[in-house]
Amino acid sequence: MTFSIVARSADGESLGVAVASKFLAVGAAVPAVEAGVGAVATQAHANLAYRPEGLALLRAGADAAGAVRQLVGADAGKEVRQLGVVTPNGPGATFTGAECHDWAGGVAGDGYAIQGNILTGSGVVEAMEAAWLASDPAATLARRLLAALAAGDAAGGDRRGRQSAALLVARRGGGYGGQSDVEVDLRADDDARPVDVLERLLGLHELYFTRPDPATLLALDGELAAEVSGLLAGLGHTGEPDTALAAWAGIENLEERVVPGRIDPLVLDWLRKAAG
Structure with a gap:
């Protein structure tokens, strides 16, 4: 059977x-x-x-x-x-x-x-x-x-x-x-x-519990940092991009994919969807 x-x-x-x-x-x-x-x-x-x-x-x-x-x-x-x-x-x-x-x-x-x-x-x-x-x-x-x-x-x-x-x-x-x-x-x-x-x-x-591929990480600066900060603010998380991103990621159980100064493309995609 x-x-x-x-x-x-x-x-x-x-x-x-x-x-x-x-x-x-x-x-x-x-x-x-x-x-x-x-x-x-x-x-x-x-x-x-x-x-x-x-x-x-x-x-x-x-x-x-x-x-x-x-x-x-x-x-x-x-x-x-x-x-x-x-x-x-x-x-x-x-x-x-x-x-x-x-x-x-x-x-x-x-x-x-x-x-x-x-x-x-x-x-x-x-x-x-x-x-x-x-x-x-x-x-x-x-x-x-x-x-x-x-x-x-x-x-x-x-x-x-x-x-x-x-x-x-x-x-x-x-x-x-x-x-x-x-x-x-x-x-x-x-x-x-x-x-x-x-x-x-x-x-x-794999999304929640594996770590990101370092080769795919994006620098969290310039226009991308501004976009991320705006998306996070809309979800109620303000402050420095790294700090706000870590706070939001912890709520979403994505903390294993947080890397200071950078952002995983999978996390970015998840954030964009969450922010509508």
Whole structure:
């Protein structure tokens, strides 16, 4: 009833899971990720114990294939399970029990594992693998995972329909302000087009929580400073451009994109829209 990908970034520092299903709040059941350790997806008749137990095995030194072997080997219900595991290095591993509902199966390679059940056909997994392999290694893991998930969705996905999707990525110090390892944690729990919702949410996440590209920053002086000051004044923020901009950006949750003496084009666009 679900299709997912577990994978790592090209540098091995980010680990994550993207998943979609005709199932309420699939993000609450399938994915588990720990920075520097690994990522796990448990689905079909999901055994939720696979999540903490799988991460514990990886933490203790098991590779992806070894973790899969140990988890399913100790599970009397393994034939109705599906599982994907990836670690910071080496190949990913996937398992599909013989009694999972058709179509069910998976593929794995260096740094990824893809699996699905009750799908429209094998083309879903094939499309996901092709999208993953074609994605830019320099792109963020969240973007690469979402591209693979979207490809599976476009190829037919869960044959029963759509309901929820989730994206979970961890990286040491990758969270807000560098104070957590949760780099991305987004969910669409009940929606007719959940993968599209994830796309929108990831765009907002990137706007709010990533820092601007220094090469794109604009000098906050001359006519641009005058425009920015005028727009901010109309929104009730007066004073020196830097001070007023920082005050407004804090209200809009754009503080990660504030650079003294300059302005991010994305922030400028947001300001212009806010000011009407």
